[in-house]
Every structure is written in C-alpha cells, then in structure tokens.
Amino acid sequence: MTFTEITPSATIEDARHGGRAKCLQRLIRLDMPVPRTVALSFDAVHRISTGDMPDLDAMLALFGPDPLVSVRPSSEDPDWGGPGAILNIGMNDAVHAKLISTHGEVAANALYLRFIQAYAVHVGRLDPDEFETFSIATDDALRAALDLYEEETESYFPQDPKEQLAEILRSMARAWEGTTARLLRQAKGAPADAGLGLVVQKMALGVGQNTCGSGVIKFVDGRTGHRKIRGRYLCKSQGRDALAEEGDRDVMYLTKDSRGRSIEEVLPENFANLVKFGDLCRTRLREEMEIEFTIDNEELFILDAVRVQRSERANVRIAVSLANDGIISREDAVLRIPPRALSELLHSQFDPTDKRDRFGLGIAASPGAATGKIVFNARAAQAAAAKGDDCILVRSETSPEDIRGMHAARGILTVRGGITSHAAVIARGLGLPCVVGAQDLMIDEKQRKLATRDGRSFTEGDVISIDGSTGEAYAGAVTMLSPELGIAFQTLMEWADDFRDIGVRANADTPPDARNARMFAAEGIGLCRTEHMFIDDDRLLAMREMVFADHADDRRAALDRLLPMQRADFTELFEIMQGLPVCIRLFDPPLHEFLPHGREGLRELAEALDLPLRDVERRVAGLREFNPMLGMRGVRLGITVPEIYDMQARAIFEATVEASKRGDPVVPEVMIPLVSAKREVEIVKARVDAVAAEVRIETGADFTYRLGVMVETPRAALRAGEIAQHAAFLSFGTNDLTQMTYGLSRDDAGRFMGEYVSQGVYEEDPFHTLDTDGVGELLQIGAARGRDVDRDLTLSICGEHGGNPESIRFCRDAGFDYVSCSPFRVPVARLAAAHLALEDYVRKDLATD
Incomplete structure (x- = not known):
C-alpha cells in the first residue's frame, strides 16, 4: 500500500508528506472533526508522475460505496505553491441521480458541474473560458458541459471514480514536476528537488438546505x-x-x-x-x-x-503576543521574524490592495515608498519643501551638491548608479526611499521632462510614486501605509539584544542621523563621514576658498572659519550619543567634489571669490583627475594638505572637552581613510597627537581618544600587521574595498550587474551582498594579521554590507567586534545578529545531545 491514512498514530512527516498532511494529523490529534483523509508521500507522488499508481481500489474503499473526495497539494513549505485543489472527485451520472433525491436537483447539478469544469481544465487541459461560461448550475448547463467535453476530447466524460482519481493524481504530479512550476518554486527559495505530497479527503458537501x-x-x-x-x-x-x-x-x-x-x-x-x-x-x-x-x-x-497570511507588522505583533502569553519562547518569537522583513515596519509602504501604473524599473537601493511631485534639481526640491509640497528628486545621478535637495525630498529616483552609488548610500542614511539605475528612463533637464522608452512623458510637477523596496516607479499617487514602531516592535528588539553577541553601530553624519541611530538603539556611531558637514552654503564657500588658496596660511585662514562649525557639529553628535563611541572619519573625498560643475555655478563661484571667471575655470580644470576616486583623496589629502586634518582634529578634541563638561565622558575615535601604507598612519598620527597635546594645554582638560584606520584598499588588508602597530582599531570599508578588489565602479556596475548575476558570473551583486570568497578573504587576512600584533585590536566593518544578514554572519564568524550600517538598517542588523547567536546555540545544543 503506497498511501497512509491520517490517524493520530500514523507516521506522517513534514519532510515526507508535506505540511498540509502533518497539519491535518495535528488537527485530528486535537479531536477536531476532520473528514477521513489519506496522504501520499513525496516519493509516491513522484512515482505517480511516471505512471506508477498506488492501490486506488484500496484507497477508495476507505471512503464507502459511492466515494466523493477532494485532492489537495501538500508541499513541505506552503509558500512553495502547488497545483490547485480539486473537489467532488467521484461525481458521475449515478451519483448525480442519487444526490438529486437527497439534496435536490440544484445542489446535485452544482456539484457535478463544478467537477466537470475542474476535470476538463486541469486534466483535459481544455480552454477554461469555454467551460466557465456555465455559471448557473441548471440541468441544461450540465448537459452542455458534458457535450462540450465529449466534443473537445472525442470521448465520454469518465464515470469510473477510480479512473477519475488516477487521472487527477497523475495531472497534479506532472504539473509539479514541470519546468515552469519548478522554476517558480525555486524563485521562492525551494530546492530543485523539492517534493510534493497529496492528501485525498472525503468530501463534506455543504450544499444542502438552509444553513449548509x-x-x-x-x-x-x-x-x-x-x-x-x-x-x-x-x-x-x-x-x-x-x-x-x-x-x-x-x-x-x-x-x-x-x-x-x-x-x-x-x-x-x-x-x-x-x-x-x-x-x-x-x-x-x-x-x-x-x-x-x-x-x-x-x-x-x-x-x-x-x-494566517499576514503583513510583517502583524507578524511581529503576533509573535510577541504568543510569547507574552507563554505559548512560545522569546527565542522562538525572535526567530519567527525574518530580519529583512523589518523594513516594512521602519518605512512607509504602498497599500498592496491599491492599483498601480508602473512606468519604470531600476535597482531597489533604499527601502520604503514615497509619493510626490517630480523635481529635477536640489533647488527645486528645497523650494517644494518650503511650500509644504512632497517631491521626488529625479536625477541622472546625484553628487554632494544634491545633499540639501535629498534632505528636502520624499524619495530619490536616478537613471544611473548602483546599490552603493552616492544616491543609494545617502538615501539609506536618511531613511529615504530610493530607486537607482532606472536605465529605461531619459531626463531632459532643459525641458524638465522625464521620458520612458515606450513614449510616456512626465514634466516637473507631475506626481509619481517610487518603491525603494522593489525598484519600481509608478505614475500618480499610490495609497500609503505608515511605519509601525509600536510596543511589539520595541519588545521584539529588546529580546533580540538579549541574545545577540556582536555589536551594532550606525553610520551617521549629521545630528538627525545620530538621533535616528539612538532611536534604533545603535551602540554608537561606527562611521561619521565629515565631508557631508561641508555642504551648507556658508560652509561650502569657505571650503571652496580653502581649495583655491595657494599657500598654507591662506588655507588655514579659510579653515579657521570652518573650525567652529565643525566643533559645534561634533559637540552635538557627542551629546546626542550620550557617552557612546563615535568614530569620525577624517576628510575623504577628492576636492573637486566641492566645486561647481556647470558654467552658471562657476560664474557664481567667481563672483563669490572676487576672481575672474577664467581663473576659476583654470583652477577647476587643474584639479580634475582621470580617476579621482583613486587619486588625491583620503589620507593622501591629509598628508599633502595637512591643514584639513589639523582643523578636524582640533574640532574633534575641543568638542570632546565641551561635551564631556555637560554629560558622560567622551572618548572619540578618529579614523584615517584610504590608507595603504604604515608610513601614512605614522605621519597623520604624529600630527593628530600634536593637536591633541595643544588642546589639552589650551583647555587644561585631559581626555583620551582612539586612532584607527579605515581598511578599504587591498594593500591595507595585506599589510594590516604593520598598520595595527599604530592603530587601536581597523574598520573595513567594504564599499571601496569591494570596488578596488573587483576593479569595478560601484556607480556604474548597475548597468551590467543584473546580466552578470543571471549568467552566474557572480552569485550576487558584490556591492549588495559581501563577497565572502574574494573580499572576505582580504577581511580575514587583515583581521588575522592585525590581531597577531594586537590581541585587543577592535575589528569592524562600516560599509553598507554591515546591515546585510549574510555579511553579519561572516563578520561574527571572523571574530569582528561590531558592524556599522545606516541608521534605518540598525534594527535589521540587531535582529540578524540575534538569529545567528540563537542558531549557533541550537546547533551546539544538538551536538551536545
């Protein structure tokens, strides 16, 4: 016998018979009135697909002399899908006649007609539209359906229940084995060889009189x-x-x-x-x-x-409620929530029931949804925000000049860029929905128009909506669901923190970022990119004056104007973080990023500096580099233009003294970017130490600080043992490290990355999921060589990979102390870290047993 009747003591297993069969057994064990049911295992269903049938006579005998049964799929995971259920198997002319006497002609006709329609479509593979025309179960409709079946198949509708059941089982088994079904379930995470079980259940008709x-x-x-x-x-x-x-x-x-x-x-x-x-x-x-x-x-x-099908916000509330009622453990509640699912709670989402009109598709760069009027530049975004209008900033790609417009916008849409492009990184830090790399869209900035390849056109002021979780852009407004950060969410995160064993910090550049980091319970700031503090108009002009200065004294004069502003920024950051560590990266980008690009901007700069336009153009041209991201930036600027780092170090230490007077003691972490040689660290460290000594003397206050290195060049990872002699910590900047290891531009890789992944060149976009083989090996080498020199060396990653659950697994296994990511990804990282710790605990527990 190749089937099993589901009884309380029968051997029914999820991994052999599927989840539905096992659930039905559980219901039976709870004394629920479940109609008689038999289960076919994965192996039995596979054999059915090859023509090897179970003992159908014995099976049907369980259901009486005139069996009426249903067949339903039972896969290991219900999300993997399966063929649809078929009811009323066993209906034929004889049973139809008997049901007329017991249930009436209308009910009998309805049962028979429903079965004919299902059998014709799913077994006979006939056109469903033709059979769905029989919507009213009259005697004429029933006869017409039987005639149509006979006409289309050139055979009578089968009357033998055994033949009916055999053909239905074979059809469902073969449907599961088909290529299309296999690809669909693999897309949902099912293994290629996932099995299908089937359950055959006695019908409870429900078509009698009155309340049936x-x-x-x-x-x-x-x-x-x-x-x-x-x-x-x-x-x-x-x-x-x-x-x-x-x-x-x-x-x-x-x-x-x-x-x-x-x-x-x-x-x-x-x-x-x-x-x-x-x-x-x-x-x-x-x-x-x-x-x-x-x-x-x-x-x-x-x-x-x-x-129960549920939203992620409902899933959190249900899990916490079950745990609070003692039905499941807190550990189980935490494990029931997929870390990435938290994005639905942290950001606004589109109502899934609302209709949408998609006009563009790009890369999902920052989760959440937004609706607003199209604007094409930062000024327009700021003007819209000033009037109280929601807007979507649409750009070919963004640059530091767009920062203020990005702050003013509700969402960002770019034609170019990848998952770690400027727009993506800044949007994630701000918690803004962002879609990048929408290559089928074209922007005409002069006409202020956005066009699609299929001829649609949008002008400035038109309302669009973007979904940063899917990469889609829609015409018009879409109904929104608000974020959900209620008591259930807070409770879940507190439980997660009890279980995780790796730290989670936030990348935060501004006071609002820091407040978000605190709101999401980050354990400090793991990366503060100071260049984002120079974007405001008053600071930008001073920065440009410094860039145009010819002598060190002139540069210091311009930087002296920036010093109190930087000091105020750092003081506020320290006060917001209330004694938690704050890691400040010294100035990193090439200087040309702070200069205007268009002729109008150059003219305005010439006027502000009281210089001839030609001199400004000549100086801007002189600063251009063939490959600026590999040129005069990071520590190279700190060594060749040391006044910048001197000013920043002074601002950090003076802010440390000021903030420590009003709150918890501050121990700032000063990070040197783009290091590739030990000597670079020695030179910068000597100047930073000298500035610290000056501030101690001037203020009469004592303080400590930690100096470390951002490892984002392959050479820094390989020479980590030398570098660690002068560093208290190594923080791996995986965005740039991935870029340099692969020789890929993170801003341009989106143009072909989808094709590379689809053809199996890379398993995943390495800017989205940490490459644990190549880049990961550099991290392991750097970590091991650094810790060989200093066992107490702090190790972390501060690239966007820090919020990725798979990357956190790698860092935890490699012995890193913490990960750092955008504030809105901090809860995801906290929950992912808890999952990893709990899964480790379970594995060790099983190994002990």
Whole structure:
C-alpha cells in the first residue's frame, strides 16, 4: 500500500508528506472533526508522475460505496505553491441521480458541474473560458458541459471514480514536476528537488438546505496582528468559495452583526466549537491559524487549517503576543521574524490592495515608498519643501551638491548608479526611499521632462510614486501605509539584544542621523563621514576658498572659519550619543567634489571669490583627475594638505572637552581613510597627537581618544600587521574595498550587474551582498594579521554590507567586534545578529545531545 491514512498514530512527516498532511494529523490529534483523509508521500507522488499508481481500489474503499473526495497539494513549505485543489472527485451520472433525491436537483447539478469544469481544465487541459461560461448550475448547463467535453476530447466524460482519481493524481504530479512550476518554486527559495505530497479527503458537501455551506475563520487581523474574529461564510458552497464569491448571495456573518444573520446566533454550538478550535490551534499548534470548515445539516467539519497570511507588522505583533502569553519562547518569537522583513515596519509602504501604473524599473537601493511631485534639481526640491509640497528628486545621478535637495525630498529616483552609488548610500542614511539605475528612463533637464522608452512623458510637477523596496516607479499617487514602531516592535528588539553577541553601530553624519541611530538603539556611531558637514552654503564657500588658496596660511585662514562649525557639529553628535563611541572619519573625498560643475555655478563661484571667471575655470580644470576616486583623496589629502586634518582634529578634541563638561565622558575615535601604507598612519598620527597635546594645554582638560584606520584598499588588508602597530582599531570599508578588489565602479556596475548575476558570473551583486570568497578573504587576512600584533585590536566593518544578514554572519564568524550600517538598517542588523547567536546555540545544543 503506497498511501497512509491520517490517524493520530500514523507516521506522517513534514519532510515526507508535506505540511498540509502533518497539519491535518495535528488537527485530528486535537479531536477536531476532520473528514477521513489519506496522504501520499513525496516519493509516491513522484512515482505517480511516471505512471506508477498506488492501490486506488484500496484507497477508495476507505471512503464507502459511492466515494466523493477532494485532492489537495501538500508541499513541505506552503509558500512553495502547488497545483490547485480539486473537489467532488467521484461525481458521475449515478451519483448525480442519487444526490438529486437527497439534496435536490440544484445542489446535485452544482456539484457535478463544478467537477466537470475542474476535470476538463486541469486534466483535459481544455480552454477554461469555454467551460466557465456555465455559471448557473441548471440541468441544461450540465448537459452542455458534458457535450462540450465529449466534443473537445472525442470521448465520454469518465464515470469510473477510480479512473477519475488516477487521472487527477497523475495531472497534479506532472504539473509539479514541470519546468515552469519548478522554476517558480525555486524563485521562492525551494530546492530543485523539492517534493510534493497529496492528501485525498472525503468530501463534506455543504450544499444542502438552509444553513449548509462552507467558510473560513481566523482569529487575528492579518494586516494589524490584533486579535479579532474575521472571515466569511457562504451558504450552499464548498471549499474556499466564501472568499472568492462576490456579492452578498447567501452570506452569513460569523459573529453577531446588525446587517444580517450570523453563525454565532443561528448556529451557536457550531460557533462555540469554531472558537474552541481556534484557541486549540493557537495554544497547541502555537500559531494563529485560518480554519477552513463546512457545516452540513448543522454538523461541523474541519477541512484544513493554514497559517494566517499576514503583513510583517502583524507578524511581529503576533509573535510577541504568543510569547507574552507563554505559548512560545522569546527565542522562538525572535526567530519567527525574518530580519529583512523589518523594513516594512521602519518605512512607509504602498497599500498592496491599491492599483498601480508602473512606468519604470531600476535597482531597489533604499527601502520604503514615497509619493510626490517630480523635481529635477536640489533647488527645486528645497523650494517644494518650503511650500509644504512632497517631491521626488529625479536625477541622472546625484553628487554632494544634491545633499540639501535629498534632505528636502520624499524619495530619490536616478537613471544611473548602483546599490552603493552616492544616491543609494545617502538615501539609506536618511531613511529615504530610493530607486537607482532606472536605465529605461531619459531626463531632459532643459525641458524638465522625464521620458520612458515606450513614449510616456512626465514634466516637473507631475506626481509619481517610487518603491525603494522593489525598484519600481509608478505614475500618480499610490495609497500609503505608515511605519509601525509600536510596543511589539520595541519588545521584539529588546529580546533580540538579549541574545545577540556582536555589536551594532550606525553610520551617521549629521545630528538627525545620530538621533535616528539612538532611536534604533545603535551602540554608537561606527562611521561619521565629515565631508557631508561641508555642504551648507556658508560652509561650502569657505571650503571652496580653502581649495583655491595657494599657500598654507591662506588655507588655514579659510579653515579657521570652518573650525567652529565643525566643533559645534561634533559637540552635538557627542551629546546626542550620550557617552557612546563615535568614530569620525577624517576628510575623504577628492576636492573637486566641492566645486561647481556647470558654467552658471562657476560664474557664481567667481563672483563669490572676487576672481575672474577664467581663473576659476583654470583652477577647476587643474584639479580634475582621470580617476579621482583613486587619486588625491583620503589620507593622501591629509598628508599633502595637512591643514584639513589639523582643523578636524582640533574640532574633534575641543568638542570632546565641551561635551564631556555637560554629560558622560567622551572618548572619540578618529579614523584615517584610504590608507595603504604604515608610513601614512605614522605621519597623520604624529600630527593628530600634536593637536591633541595643544588642546589639552589650551583647555587644561585631559581626555583620551582612539586612532584607527579605515581598511578599504587591498594593500591595507595585506599589510594590516604593520598598520595595527599604530592603530587601536581597523574598520573595513567594504564599499571601496569591494570596488578596488573587483576593479569595478560601484556607480556604474548597475548597468551590467543584473546580466552578470543571471549568467552566474557572480552569485550576487558584490556591492549588495559581501563577497565572502574574494573580499572576505582580504577581511580575514587583515583581521588575522592585525590581531597577531594586537590581541585587543577592535575589528569592524562600516560599509553598507554591515546591515546585510549574510555579511553579519561572516563578520561574527571572523571574530569582528561590531558592524556599522545606516541608521534605518540598525534594527535589521540587531535582529540578524540575534538569529545567528540563537542558531549557533541550537546547533551546539544538538551536538551536545
């Protein structure tokens, strides 16, 4: 016998028979009235696909002399899908005649017609449109359906229940084995050899008189997670008809309702049992379940129970509620929430029920959704914000000049760029939805138009919507769902922090960033990019004066204007972080980034500096480099133009003294970027130490600080042992390290990266998921060589990979102390770290047993 009747003691396993079969056994063990059911294992279904049938005579004998059964799929994971259920197998002319006498002609016709339609479409592979025309179950419609089947197949509709069941089982098995189905479930994360089980269940008809029917009931709102009875019941229906049926024909409410009769009032005993079964599912199966049921002549049958479909915000509330009620452990609650799912709680999302008109697709660079009027430059974005208008900043690509416009916008859309491009990195730091690399879009800045390749056109002021979680852009406004950071979220994150064993800091450049970092319980700032502090108009002009200065004294004069501003910035950061560590990266980008690009901007600069336009143009041209990201930037600027780092070091130490007077002692971390040689660290460290000594003497205050290196060149990783002699910490900047290791521009890689991944050149975009083989080996080498010199050397990563769960796994296994990521990714990192610690604990526990 190649099937198993599902009984309380039968050997039914998820990994052999699928989740539905195992769930039905659990319901039976809880004494729920489940109709007789048999299960076919994955192996049996595979053999059916090759023509090897089980003993169908023995199977059908379990269901009586005139068997009427349903067949439903049972995969290991319900999200992997499977063929649709088929009801009323066994219906034929003889059974139809008997049902007319017991249930009436309308009910009998409905059962037979439904089965003919399902059999014709799923087994006969006939055109569903032709058979769906028979919507009213009259005797004429039934005969017409049988005639149409005969005409299309040149054979009579099968009358033998055994033949019917055999063909349906074969059809469902082969559908699962087909190429299209295999690719679809692999896209959902199923292994290539995932199996399918099938369950054959006696029909509970639900088409009798009066209140006979079918319905579904759940005890929680799938959108919010709040406890509430929801569902639908439809008289004279089967299966999940109640959910698919439109209109209010023969509908009964579940609970008392002023609009009409309800099961609670008309069938109180059935209702009480449904509530009891729902509680049993919650307490014994430890899950909120949606129960499918049939009531036939006031007798209740439970056909199936599945996990309630839910939003991520509901999932968090449900998991925390189950743990608070003692039904599951806190560890289980934490493990039930996928880390990446937190993005739905942290950002606004589009209402999935709202209609959308997509006009563009790019790379999902920063999660969340936004709606606003199109603007094409930073000034327009600021003007829109000043008027109270929401806007979407649309650019070919962004640069530091766009920072203020990015702050003013609700979302960002760029034609070029990748996952670590300027727009993507800044948007994630700000918590702004961002779509980059939408290559099918074209911008005409003069005409202020956005065009698509299929001829659509949008002008400045038109309303669009973008989804930074999917990379899609839509015409018009889409209904929004607000973020959800309620008590359940906070509770879950507190539990996660109890379990994780690697630190999580935030990349934060400004006071608002720092406040977000505190809001998301970051353990400090792991990367403060100081160049973002120079973008405001008053600072930008001083910065440009410094760039144009010919002598060190002139540069110092310009930087003296910036010193109090930097000091105020750092003081505020230290006060917001309240004694938590703050790692400040010294100035990194090439100087040309602070100069205007267009002729109008150059003219304005010449006027501000009181210089001839030609002199300004000549100086800007002189600063241009063939490859500026590999040129005069980072520590190279600190050595050749040391006045910049001197000013920043002084600002940091003076802010340290000031902030320590008003709050917890501050121990700043000063980080040198783009290092490739030990001597670079020695030179900068000597100057920073000298500035620290000056500030101690001038203020009469003592303080400590830690100096470290940002490892973002392959050579720095390889020579980490030498560099660590002069550093208290090494923080791996994986954005640049990936770029240099691969020889890829992170701003341009998006143009071809999709093709590379699809053809298997790279498993994933290395700017999105840390390359643990190549780049990862450099991290391991650097970490090992650094720790060989100094066992207490602090190790971290501060690139955008820091918020990626897979990258956190790598860092944790490599013995890193913390990861740092954008503030809005901090909760994701905290939860991912907790998952890793708990999974490790479970593995060790199993190994001990």
